[in-house]
Amino acid sequence: MGSKYPPSVRGCLPLWALTLEAALILVFFFFTYYDTSLEDQKVLMAFYQVCQDLTVMAALGLGFLTSSLRRHSWSSVAFNLFMLALGVQWAILLDGFLSQFPPGKLVIKLSSIRLATMSAMSVLISAGAVLGKVNLVQFVVMVLVELTAFVTMRMVSRKVFSTEDHTNMMCIHVFAAYFGLTVAWCLPKPLPEGTEEKERTATSPSLSAMLGTLFLWMFWPSFNSALLRNPIERRNAVFNTYYALAVSAVTSISVSSLAHPRGKINMTYMHNAVLAGGVAVGASCHLISSPWLAMVLGLVAGLISVGGAKCLPFPHLAVGF
Numbered sequence: 001m002g003s004k005y006p007p008s009v010r011g012c013l014p015l016w017a018l019t020l021e022a023a024l025i026l027v028f029f030f031f032t033y034y035d036t037s038l039e040d041q042k043v044l045m046a047f048y049q050v051c052q053d054l055t056v057m058a059a060l061g062l063g064f065l066t067s068s069l070r071r072h073s074w075s076s077v078a079f080n081l082f083m084l085a086l087g088v089q090w091a092i093l094l095d096g097f098l099s100q101f102p103p104g105k106l107v108i109k110l111s112s113i114r115l116a117t118m119s120a121m122s123v124l125i126s127a128g129a130v131l132g133k134v135n136l137v138q139f140v141v142m143v144l145v146e147l148t149a150f151v152t153m154r155m156v157s158r159k160v161f162s163t164e165d166h167t168n169m170m171c172i173h174v175f176a177a178y179f180g181l182t183v184a185w186c187l188p189k190p191l192p193e194g195t196e197e198k199e200r201t202a203t204s205p206s207l208s209a210m211l212g213t214l215f216l217w218m219f220w221p222s223f224n225s226a227l228l229r230n231p232i233e234r235r236n237a238v239f240n241t242y243y244a245l246a247v248s249a250v251t252s253i254s255v256s257s258l259a260h261p262r263g264k265i266n267m268t269y270m271h272n273a274v275l276a277g278g279v280a281v282g283a284s285c286h287l288i289s290s291p292w293l294a295m296v297l298g299l300v301a302g303l304i305s306v307g308g309a310k311c312l313p314f315p316h317l318a319v320g321f
Contacts, residue, residue, distance in 0.1 A: 012137055013135075013140075017086075020140070021086075024093070027093060028093075032105060032106045033105055033107065034108050035108065035109045047110040048110060050114055051114050053223070054117045054118060054223060054226060057121070057215060057216055057219045057223060058080075058084050058117055059081055060211075060215045061212045061216035062124040062125070063076065063080035063081060063124075064077060064208045064209060064215070065209055065213060065216065065272075066080065066127065066212075067212065076131060079127065079131070079136065079139060082139070083123050083127060083139055083143050084117075084124060087116075087119070087123050087124075087143050088116045088117055089116075090120075090147050090148075091116035091117075091119040091120050091151060092106075092108070092116040093106070094147060094148060095112065095116060095151055096112070098151060098152065098155045099155060114226060118172070118226065119172075121172065122146060122150045122172045122179070123142060123147060125173070125176035125177065126146060126176045126177070126180030126183065129180030129181055129183065129184045130142075130183050133184065146179050149179070150179075153171075153175065154171075164227075165227045166286070167283055169226075169227055170282040170283040206267050206268070206271075209267075209271050210267060210270065212271075213270065213272070213274060213275065216275055216278075217245055217249070217274060217275060217278075220278040221242050221278075222238075224237050224238075224241045224278065224281070225237035225238050225285070225286070233286035236286050236287070236289070237285040239291065239294075240286075240293075241277075241278055241282075241285050241294070243294040243295050243298065244277030244278060244280060244285075244297050244301070245278050245298065246277070246295075246298065247296075247299050247302065248280070248305070249274040249277070251298065251306075252269065252270060252273035252302040252305060253265055255303060256270065259310055266309075269306050269309045272309075273305035276302050276305035277294075277297065277298030280297045280298065280300070281294050281297050281298070
């Protein structure tokens with residue numbers, strides 16, 4: 001299907017994107033260099049494995065999760081990849097310049113890519129609230145503005161309130177949700193003709209959206225434990241996240257079937273509700289000392305997620321990443 005954007009928009013995006021990319025290349029050329037220290041091979045591979053897990057979550061999980069809209073079933077995956085690729089580059093520079101004082105050349109490590117990927121996921125979450133309402137030029141602006149705000153918020157929290165990176169990063173769900181809703185609220189009213197058609201869900205792409213949910217469900221323990229340094233805390237985070245995800249999946253599927261007049265499972269709710277347990281235990285996953293506590297949190301999160309999706313008029317916005 002050909003693009004329905006006006007010629008001004010179709011011509012603006014490629015030029016703006018290429019100009020921005022050229023500017024980023026110049027910044028990387030003058031202000032960054034690779035870490036040349038000899039790291040332990042096991043540590044290096046552990047970092048790389050976590051980076052791969054996070055990339056799968058961001059590129060495949062969130063990409064396919066937003067593919068349930070009728071007019072954006074496949075283009076949403078391309079939008080997602082575009083924002084992820086641009087966002088990681090921008091986040092690496094922001095993290096480096098804001099955390100380094102006095103300013104100088106930035107050292108690029110695998111940990112830099114790991115943190116930047118997690119930060120870029122905030123934009124991918126927010127995009128779910130405005131997909132079908134904005135064009136790619138607006139998405140570029142959203143990437144630059146939201147990442148700047150999110151990284152700045154993390155730095156202020158770490159330096160002023162002395163909070164850990166893990167705790168700051170777990171605020172990503174709330175920050176991204178409110179940022180996305182704020183952008184949606186700021187869009188002109190009424191929206192352009194045809195927007196309502198773009199927001200409708202389709203049956204066949206729901207399978208792709210569920211595939212994205214499965215990717216997120218499988219790799220969520222890596223997300224919750226990525227920034228923890230203590231091996232015991234990292235182990236607890238993995239265990240508790242898995243238990244919470246398992247219980248929230250069982251709860252959300254059961255409650256969805258119970259709430260349906262004919263006992264069917266509403267897949268619109270399932271796309272996100274089965275992930276509610278992972279969100280619920282994110283900030284405290286390394287502190288929970290017993291599996292039953294994580295399981296209770298997963299149970300409550302599943303109930304709230306399906307209940308909110310059932311009661312609110314827009315189920316695809318009622319439950320979020």
